[in-house]
Amino acid sequence: MRRSGEVLFSILIVVVAGFVVWNSAGWALRALGAPVAGIFPTGWGSRSGLFPLVIGLPTLVLAIAQLALDVRGGPAGVASAESAAAALELPAAVVRQRSLLILGTILGFAVAIWLLGFLVAIPLVTLLYMKAAGESWPLTIGLSVATIVVFYLMFVFWLNIPVPPGLLLEPVLG
Numbered sequence: 001m002r003r004s005g006e007v008l009f010s011i012l013i014v015v016v017a018g019f020v021v022w023n024s025a026g027w028a029l030r031a032l033g034a035p036v037a038g039i040f041p042t043g044w045g046s047r048s049g050l051f052p053l054v055i056g057l058p059t060l061v062l063a064i065a066q067l068a069l070d071v072r073g074g075p076a077g078v079a080s081a082e083s084a085a086a087a088l089e090l091p092a093a094v095v096r097q098r099s100l101l102i103l104g105t106i107l108g109f110a111v112a113i114w115l116l117g118f119l120v121a122i123p124l125v126t127l128l129y130m131k132a133a134g135e136s137w138p139l140t141i142g143l144s145v146a147t148i149v150v151f152y153l154m155f156v157f158w159l160n161i162p163v164p165p166g167l168l169l170e171p172v173l174g
Contacts, residue, residue: 006070007070007071010063010067011067013063014063017059017063018060020052020053020055020060021052023052024053024056025040025049026040026041101129101132101133105125105129105132109121112124113166114166114167115166115167115168116165116168116169117163117165117169118151118155119148119151119163119165120169122151123145127140130143130144
């Protein structure tokens with residue numbers, strides 16, 4: 001198999017999406033009258049299980065399709081990362097650097113949410129990403145402020161979803 005890294009990544013996404021669907025499907029099947037005792041976890045209710053189910057099902061279907069393409073070798077004409085970089089006339093080092101920046105941002109965002117909570121992590125990660133991408137200070141600060149304002153208005157104010165502080169801020173903020 002010449003594309004083992006892509007196949008392994010697709011398998012990882014299938015496993016994660018399958019786990020999310022499996023954990024969130026119990027309430028939906030129970031609501032439809034299907035017996036779920038012992039098969040699916042039923043701890044998630046309709047309020048907490050709807051979002052992962054709605055996102056997880058299409059993700060699982062698409063991940064399985066991507067896995068099938070990766071195992072088969074993909075359709076004719078699908079370019080590899082190296083040939084895509086060559087077509088864009090970008091050196092492989094630049095493509096690798098940009099990919100690592102995006103991966104680092106995603107992992108950093110997850111850690112920042114865990115340690116600082118959403119209300120601090122969102123503007124902080126936005127600010128760091130924009131500066132790492134070389135954007136100007138006015139644009140960086142403006143977008144950082146806009147992201148937290150939109151998040152707060154949508155989730156905290158409008159939807160009334162509690163946003164707990166992170167691990168480091170919980171002792172301070174309670």
